[in-house]
Amino acid sequence: MIDIHTHILPGIDDGAADMEEALDLARAAVSDGITGLIATPHHANGRYMNDAAFTRQQVELLRERLAAEQIALDLYVGQEIRVHGDMFEALSAGELTTLADSRYILLEMPSSSVPKRMLEYIHEFTIMGIRPIIAHPERNAEVVQKPSKLREMIDAGAYGQVTTHSLLGGFGKQIERSAWQLCQEGLIHTLSSDAHHVVRRGYRLQEAYKRVREELGENFEQCYKHNAEAIIGNYVFNESPVMGRTSNGKKLANLLKFFGR
Ligand SMILES: [Fe+2]
Known part of the structure; x- marks a missing residue:
């Protein structure tokens, strides 16, 4: 499996505090x-x-430690870029990197709202x-209230990444509900x-993959896995299935009942 x-x-x-914690995270990934x-x-x-340059350097240092510790884990460069007005200047100045030097870039919105120019940025x-x-669009308050906000972004050419902990209830009931709903509606791709x-x-x-398989069906699981690998390999994404148009569609009513919708 690939974790992007x-x-x-x-x-x-605010991730691994030091090299020991990074190695702990690396071993946990392998497990x-x-x-x-x-x-x-x-x-x-x-x-x-x-x-980008600093991150690349840090990836190289950690790769060397992984090799020294004989931890069999491939490490790739990326960034979680907060959406901001100067993104394109930063991109041309070489400050930003895509994921694993692919055609895919990871953008983070503020948790409270969708930036006004979001669709323009995606288009650009x-x-x-x-x-x-x-x-994690499921953790954005405006998307939680109005999933159509995310649909507009997807229609403009973006993809959605859901977080395991959201699906598994780690961020509370509201985010859990939102995460599953976005998946069902085909707005999540990885x-x-x-x-x-x-x-x-x-x-x-x-x-989380097991839960996706159980609740949404194998085609969702395969799609999300394929797309994570597509990032590493820099090839095209599969479009997300939509619940109700799948072999597992009959489960939708039960799932919605479970969430009290
Ligand atoms: Fe993050």
């Missing part, structure tokens, strides 16, 4: 069946700046041949842990 959104790099954001992960430190979120990226992946810490916020990737 993690905070494993030591001491540079969860993960063979490759993309390091996506926060960038330009008002608290952390981790530009797609013109440049870059496809934005929206990190699944990732957004791991920060082995104990406080680990992977749960296998567990």
Whole structure:
């Protein structure tokens, strides 16, 4: 399995605090069946700046330690980029990197709202041949209230990444409900842990894929897995299935009942 959104790099954001914690996270990834992960430190979120060159250097240092410790885990460069007005200047200045040097870039919106120019930004990226992946839209208050906000972004060329912990209830009932709803509506294309810490916020990737298979069907699981690999391999995404148009569609009513909708 591939995990495309993690905070494993030591001491540079609110993820692994030091090399020991980074190695703990690496070993935990291997135990969860993960063979490759993309390091996506926060960038330009008002608290952390981790530009592309620095992040690349940190990935190289951790790779060397993984080899020395004989931990069989492929590590790729990435960033979790907070959406901001100067993104395109930063991109042309080489401060931003895509995920694993692919055509996909990971964007984070503020948790309270959708930025006003979000659709314009997405459009601009797609013109440049870059496809934005929206990190955990289920944790954005405006998307929770109005999933059509995310649909507009997907229609403009973006993709959605749901977080394992959201699906598994780690962020509370409302976010759990929103996460499943976005999946059912075909607005989610890939699944990732957004791991920060082995104990406080680990992977749960296998567990989440199992739940996706049980609740939504194997075609959702396969789609999310395929797309995580498509990022590493830099090939095209599969479109997400939509619940109700799947072999597992009959389960939708039960699931909605479960969430009291
Ligand atoms: Fe993150």
